[in-house]
Structure formats: C-alpha cells, structure tokens
Amino acid sequence: MAANHLYLVDGSGYIFRAYHRLPPLTNRHGVPAGAVYGFTTMLWKLVEDLNKPVLSDVEGAGGPTHLAVILDASSKTFRNDMYDQYKAHRPPPPEDLVPQFPLIRVATRAFSIPCIEEVGLEADDIIACYSKAALAAGWQVTIVSSDKDLMQLIEPGRLDMLDTMNNRRLGAEHVREKFGVAPEQLGDVLALMGDSVDNVPGVPGVGPKTASELIQTYGTLEAVLAAAPEIKKPKLRQNLIDHADNARLSRELVRLVCDRPLPEPLEALAMKGIPPEPLKAFLTDMGFRSLLTKLSGAEAATEAIAPRVEDAQPFVHKDYETVVTEADLDRWIEAARAAGRFAVDTETDHVDCVRAKLVGISLATQPGKACYIPLAHGDAGDDLLAEKPVQLDPALVLAKLKPLLEDPSLLKIGQNIKYDLIMFRKNGVDIAPYDDTMLLSYDLDAGLGGHGMDDLAKRHLDHACIEFKAVCGTGKAQVTFDKVPLDKATEYAAEDADVTLRLWHRLKPRLGRESATRVYELVDRPLVPVIAEMERAGILVDRAELSRLSTEFGHEITRLEGVIHTAAQGPFTIGSPKQLGEVLFDRLGAAGGRKGKSGVYSTDVTELERIGLGDDAAAEVARLALEWRQLSKLKSTYTDALQEEINSVSGRVHTSFSMAVAQTGRLSSTEPNLQNIPIRTETGRRIRQAFVAPAGYSLISADYSQIELRLAAHMADVPQLREAFANGDDIHSLTAQELFGEVNRETRGRAKTINFAILYGISSWGLAGRLGVDRTEAQAIIDRYFDRFPGVQTYIAETVAKVRELGFVTTLFGRKTHLPGAKAKTVGERQSAERQAINAPIQGTCADIIKRAMIRMPAALAEAGLTGTRMLLQVHDELVFEAPDGEVEAAKPVILRVMAGAAEPHVTLSVPLGVEIGHGPSWGAAH
DNA sequence: ATTGCGCCCTA
C-alpha cells in the first residue's frame, strides 16, 4: 500500500533564501517579485511530482499526497516570553522583500494549496506539530526547507528534508556531516553554539565545531554541563560553568513545539490536483509568462519576464572521471567537441605561474559531467604516493588537446582564465576563444560580493566547493597538488571545472539582459592575454642596489632606536602603536591624545607631527619616531621584501594583477604590489630607481595627466574646465581664480584640494578637515564651487538620484558598480555609498580608458615594427614599458597616440587626454 | 598558525 506522504513547505524560510538568490525582478506592476517567482516555480515543481512515483534523484522518496505551505503569522511568539531578546537584533527585512510577503499567500492560494499560520507560533513549530501527527499516523514526511533548526526533526526512513534550491534531500547523514551528531542530538549542539541572527545566546567562545565535539564526547547538553569542571581548556571550562544557564535557556529556545492542536486536520491537506483557476489569473496578473505558457500549453512566450531557472543538479563527486587512458581522453575530447563549449581548468604545483609546472587538466562538458587528466602526480617521489600513479604522457595529452583548445569554433570557459592562459602558453597552446566566469561576474555584479570560484559557487549554486586546504593541507603540512592522490585530486579538480561550467550557464545569459556586454567584450575580456603577457614578462630590479638600501636603512633605524630609547628614558617597541602612544602620552606627558575604538592612542602622522612641534622629550621622540617609521616602512615593505620577490627562474619580479577585485574596475597588484612603489619623498624615490632596464634597454613611463579631473569636466559638462584643458591651462589656477578671485600659492593649493574633494564625493566635514577651516566655511566654499561650476552640482545630484533608484552607477563604457549601501538604514552608510557613487564613474571610466589603451598597445607596437618593446606595468594612470635603446624614440609617439586616443571610437570625450612620457635607465629616472 | 588593528605606501 502506498503510504501517504506529507510535504510541509517552510514558506518564510524559502522566500528569504529566494530573495537573496534570485535577481531583483519586478512584475508588470513594478512590484518586486523575484522571490515570489522563485516560490511559484518551486511549488510548481512539487506539484508536478505529485504523479511521479519516485523522484529521480532519491530512492524511495515519492512526491506529495498531502501538501501545505507554513508561514509565520506574527513576529512575537512564546519564545519572546521566555527570553525578551529572542530575535531582538534581527534586522528588518529588505525593503523590496516586504511587499512580497503577502504575495506568497496569494501564490499559495492560487495553487489551491492550504496555507497555514498560527498566531504565537513560528512556522518551525507548526511544521513540528504536523510532522509529529503525520508520523504518528504512519505517514512519510518531507519538510521543504534547509533550516538547521528543522533538521532536529529528521528521522531516517520516515522524515527527511528537501532543499529545492539544490534539489537535494537532507537526511540524518547530512546532519551527521554538518554537525557530527544524530538529528536527535542536534538541539543540544544548537543550544551550545547559539545563533547570532536569532539572538540565541549559546555559550561564548563555543561555535559549531566546539559544540559538535562536546556533544560527540559527552552525548547530551546536560552531560556536557555536568562534566564542565573536568574540561582541560581553561577558557572553555570557565565559559561552560559561567554560562550554563544561558545554555539551558538556549536549549529551550531551539526546542520545537510539537504538542499544539493542528489548525487544520491532516486530511485537509490532501492534494486534489490544481484547478486552472485561480492559478491562471494569478500568473497573468503577476506577468509570469513562461509559467502561463506552461499552464496553457500554448506556444512559447517570446519574452518571459522571468529568467529560466536552470534545473539545479546536485554535485556528485563520485561521478567525476580520472582520465588515464588514451581511449578515455579521446572520448572526452569528442564530448567537448560535440558540446561546442566546455570548461577547462589547470592544476599546478605553484601559485606563481612563472615557476609553476602543469600537474593536471580538468574538463567539464555538461553540468555534472567532468573529468580530471592527471599529468605529473608523484613526479617528485614522496611518502603520500607510494608509487607514481599511472598517467598519460603529458606531451601526448597536450598534443591531443591543442587542436581542441585552439579550435575557433569551440568556446573554452575558465574561472580566472588568465592563469590557465599562461600555463597553456608555456606549453605551446594558445587558448581561443575563451570566456571567463570571474570576469562575467565582475562585469555583472561588481559591488555585490567577491568573484572567486568559492564566492560564486556559494552565491549562484548554493554549493560549497571542496577547499584547497582539505586537499593539500595547510601551513607546514601543506603539499603541492602533484602530491595529492588521484581520487582526491579528481574530486577537487573536476569539481572546479564543473562549477565553472555551471556558473557560465548562470552568468552568460545575463550579460545582454543587464547591459554588461559592452564592458565585457570591449574592455575586460580582451585584456586578459595582455595582462597575462605583462605578468609573464616581469620587471628587472637591481638586487644589489636594494640590498645596499636595506643595509643603509637598517643602520639608520638602529641609530634612531638608540636615540629614541634614550629620549624616552627606557626601551620599548617603537613599531608598536600601543607602546609608542603610552610612552608619548603617559610617560612623557604629551598633550592631547585621542584614543581609537580599541583604546589605543592614535600615533599616526598628523598626531606625531603635532606633538613634534613642541620642544620637550615627547616632541623629540615624536620627530624621531616619524623618521624611524618612514625608514622601517621602506625597508620592510620594499627594500627587503622586493629582494625576496625576485623570481629564481627569470631573475625578475612578476607581480600578479587582479582583474576582479576593485569595485570600480581598476586593476590591483599583489605579490608584490607594484602599484604602490614610493615616489613622493626623496628617500622613497631611491626605491623606484632600483627598478631598472637590462643592458641595452630603457624603461619608458607614460602617464595620463590629470585624467580624472578631465573626465569629471567631461561628465559633469563644465565649460570653463573643458576649455582650460583644451588650451592646456593650469586647472588648479583656474579653479583658484573662480573661487577666490586671485591666484597665488595658497589659493592654488586650496583649489587643488577642493578639486580632489569633488572627485572623492565632497562633504563639508571632510573638506573642512583637509583645509583646516570650520564646517561652515567649507560649506561656503563648496557652495561657491557649485555656483561657478553648476554642471558639477547637477552631476552629483543626478548620480546620487541614480544610485538611490537603481542601486548602481555606470562608467562611460557601461561598467556598473553596485552600491547596495545606498539603500542602507543608517545615514552614515548611505552617505558613504553616495560618495562612492560620485567617484566610481570617474575612477571607473579612467580604468576603462587605460585598459582600452593596454588592449591596443601590443598590436600598435608590432605594426610600428617595435618588436622589442614590451609593456610591463600599469599603475592606474601610468604604463611602464621596457624598450631596446634603439626603439625608444620610435615607441614614444606610438604609446602617446594609443593612450590619447584610447576612448575612441566607442566614447567621444569633450576634453583632450593629455599624456606625459619619459624614459631612462630606471623607473625613477623615466619620470 | 591565523586574525584584527593601526599605520602607511600608491593613484
């Protein structure tokens, strides 16, 4: 006899998750409806399963015979009587989610499905009550939710949970995996760990891991509390003793109530099929055209208002293949050809791609269908791998893959494909054409979160990738990927390719819909091979010179230490802001002194300079400490560190440019950061002089002159500024003349500060601080600026209006920066977002323009026959080249032309782009 | 061994 199977949908939980997972759609009335759309499709799928005996992916789990949606009726429940702080700090739901709550009830009614809520009970409790009743009647139960509190109810074979976003069944094994205990012990774990969102106190210092370990060791919460005095770790022991009451309270808070009378009898939840009305009316009203089409079985709607929701499939690591035979390799290559596009990922033995060796390659041809081709596992010989595993010959694999990876009719998809491009280039393979999911995400969602694979898998697939740490270990025990056994390596590497392919399916279709195609195709995607080549080239540094500077700085630092300790009447750690502050203010009695939030005196430059004006011991220490700070900064960050960064293979320094980190579209540089090499002080500039060209070569430095101000003049349409740039006039002098009626050193300096303040999103408070005037005076200056340059005021007003309305701003090339803070609750946060909104289009357009110049540069140099000239670095508005001495003079006009014309033809500026260029034996000399 | 903070280098 087929047992009844009750499905209980956690409606409130679902809508919160759907809201954060799905795009912010609005229905045809302009009401936000993304979460409702998700909810509707989810119900649809559940209902469809009604007539299927078994869900395809789970053995024995049938579709529903009974179904209800459970909602929270009110925010106050009996738990608030127990503990008034319960859920007290939970932030209010987002503004565009609020109108969707009532629509959930409307949607449920449209399906003619019961919708149950009860005042004073949370949805979780109602679900518990129904679960208990149904189990008692011998029914199967499935709770449609992924809420951890509800996992307490799981009973093997009788009650499971369904995560519809992942299409994943959650059983006792899931609880065991996630919390290390059986479902019936979960309440004790949850009580110990607490929940910051619901404000369940738990025990301080006890997180999921410790809670799980304690319950695993002692069995129950009471047993843990009883054994507390014997626990070894002193802090944990004390916390358990001190907060035993909180733990018991938490236990009651997480306990689900299951003994209340049912609002509706079980039989009232029977599925009787879905009448076409009122469902059809609901779908029409909401404008869910694709679902409407499904319902009426008519022709496909030409343009559905909602995106097609990809059927989420679980990640099954055991299905990934390890390819070690030629026949298997051929089969995968054939599958990739047949698919027309596939994801590819390389595994290496080093993050540094100059030294890295290719260890393996993974491919994914369909979601869930991926393989790993190991090439060099166990080559080094080691303990983990007793003997070198059987693998295909790397040369053979590369020879077979080359036609595939270079086939112009096949799209290669990578996540941060710059790395793979470099690795394959080193092995004689030039991947083309390609897509990069990291850059797709960056161009769609900059400002909404990270763009690394783990971030994206979490955000779009609700999937936690296997951690690299879990495969290769961490710290001293860390091994390189070639030491990893093939089965583990396959799970990790193939998953990467699988995730990448699935992400591409989610992201690529959005590009056109969300107007990101232009910046992706015109700016970021074509930049990848250019940057790859710059990183591969690296720059030469004079190790001996850096070493000399290190020694020199070191001696001076030692000398200063002696003098400082004498003046301070005793030794202390000068590098510790805490100790320096205490010496200056408490021991030597310096006046003033402001403490930060961690209770430490501020000892930053402004503070030390202020103290240094005096003539007592504190002033002397402050002045000397400034010198000490400068030298130790230069030594530790530059002269010492840069020597370590010289690559043992190339003898040069290879930075890594991150293409998807900065919110505005800029690049960033790491390991080492070559975008913050000193230039402002004479001592600092000596470090720039250690960046050199090899014998017979020179370095060329070309930078845009005041590009951000020029772009502001164009974007805000300020005639005086535009003319001044066209005539080559001094822009700060002009501003001084307009604002103060006369130009001298002082007014020009103030005008310069104000011009920068505009670019950074002006505030009277901030400008006041910079100019050393009071707020009223700063505001008066701003008013005068707006009066003289009304276009600036309009630009700011329009930009702020735009970010408030749309939540993002755009550059002239269409690059978006999302600023969710513009809709934040606090004024401070909103104002901060507004300043970012004012700056991002300017800074971002500058980034777009120099990127366009970089993309065109290699071909322009090649066309001019300059085969020896290479672009090495980008520093936001500057490009650094290395050129044979014989090519320098010919290269300069090419570089100038490309940079000055970089916006054209896609963007036409009303101001010229000025470029300054110089060359010399070192970077310092080229300026 | 990892993490947050204060500080400071760049455009």
Place this chain on the structure above:
DNA sequence: GTAGGGCGCAATG
C-alpha cells in the same frame, strides 16, 4: 571625502 595592498604587533586558537 575615492580606490587599493602589505607590514608588524598583539591577541587569538
């Protein structure tokens, strides 16, 4: 007031 990365210290595990 914008955008970044990295160092040493001091407090965690």
